[in-house]
Amino acid sequence: MLSIWLSFIYADDHADLSFQTGLRDILQDSNRKRQLKSGSTLPVSLTEMKSNIFTVKRPFSTSHSSVDSKEIKKFQLLAHKWWDEEGEYAALHSMNDIRVPFIRDTLLSMSSNYHLGNPLSGIKILDVGCGGGLLSEPLGRLGASVTGIDPVEDSIRTADQHKSFDPVLAKRIQYKSSSLEEIVEESMETFDVIVASEVVEHVADLEMFIKCCSQVLKPEGSLFITTINKTQLSYVLGIVVAEKIMGIVPEGTHEWEKFVPPEELERLLESNGFSVRSVKGMLYNPLSGSWSWVQSTSLNYALHAVKAGAPAQSHATDTLPETDSQQRSATAGTVPDSAV
Secondary structure, eight states, X not given: OHHHHHHHHTOOTTOOHHHHHHHHHHHHHHHHHHHHHHSOOOOOSHHHHHHHHTTOOOOOOOOSOSOXXXXXXXXXXXXXXXXXXTSTTHHHHHHHHHHHHHHHHHHHHTOSOOBTTBTTTTOEEEEETOTTTTTHHHHHHTTOEEEEEESOHHHHHHXXXXXXXXXHHHHHEEEEEOOTGXXXXXXXXXXXXXXXXXXXXXXXXXXXXXXXXXXXXXXXXXXXXXXXOOSHHHIIIIIIIIIIISOSSOTTSXXXXXXXXXXXXXXXXXXXXXXXXXXXXXXXXXXXXXXXXXXOOSSEEEEEEEEOOOOOOOGGGGGSOHHXXXXXXXXXXXXXXXXX
């Protein structure tokens, strides 16, 4: 299985005969198993897979919410398993080994003001789709003040219970059962940083989600996203192999149609006032259970973007009426209090 996995990793659209043969064999085997079990079928050739991939588009949502009710039901069933490091969320636990340093080091590179032992002290972070707090807690240990939100109430209860074991985290982290758009009005330009790790491939309305991120983030604030690219490779490894064959994640966790190419994500971010600073490929090794950075973004990737700063004030603002000046001051970002 490892040799087949590696052949997938280094393959591209011009896959050689051995790659096509190996891929076809795995898909046919998976297809036969699923037919015996449920009568359903899967693509069994690269040609058929490409046809499916390039004709299916991300569903368009007419909802006024970024939350997908079907996704809520999926995660509701697993809400009590977030902190089982050998269970369904094992890959997310090990992802902390690279995503936490990525967030920390990127933020430190943008500022010379940091505290030894608590390098992210003074930074207010919003962890969107925080689940059971797997990312919120290590960010809190780095000194940040973290707000974790998730629409699944049972996940928030799990997160609250787990942080209560550490008095320091109990002070630095607060959780709330909420969607992103539900906190926009009360949190306009409140946060220095937003993290949305393994979230955007589950939202119902991606453009609304990005707009809401921009609204609650301070000018020049950072947005960190990790997600899955929409390629034939991600279909094979992320859906067929990871879910249907190896069981790395529960079957049905992901919908390939909702995976997001980095080009599409960059376009949405830039159209909503963000500047994309970096995009890095990520790779999970199912045998060692570890993640690493790679050049290719054809599977998983991490992205860092910065919201545009406040527009420079012109001399004309000196002649504005006092009420206008007060309104402008009231909407400005506030200095963070403490500590992710």
